[in-house]
Amino acid sequence: MTAHRRGQRRGAPPGGKRITAVRAYRARLAETLLTPAERAERAAKALVALTEWNGYAPTAAEERDLDSELDRRLARASGQ
Known part of the structure; x- marks a missing residue:
């Protein structure tokens, strides 16, 4: 066989x-x-790079809205 x-x-x-x-x-x-600290460090570096590149500077409220939208999309994608 x-x-x-x-x-x-x-x-x-x-x-x-x-x-x-x-x-x-x-x-x-x-x-x-990545650990939470490593993710936070990368996020901070990305924000600096975006700000230098195109002036991206979201307010705290915009960041919360974006975080909520990301959470919603992740929950939808994972079937929750």
């Missing part, structure tokens, strides 16, 4: 190697996630 017939994809590693690959993927993914 071929590997394909047993329900495995062609070229797929045997079970143990597949688990190792998933663990490696999860480790790489975890490395790409």
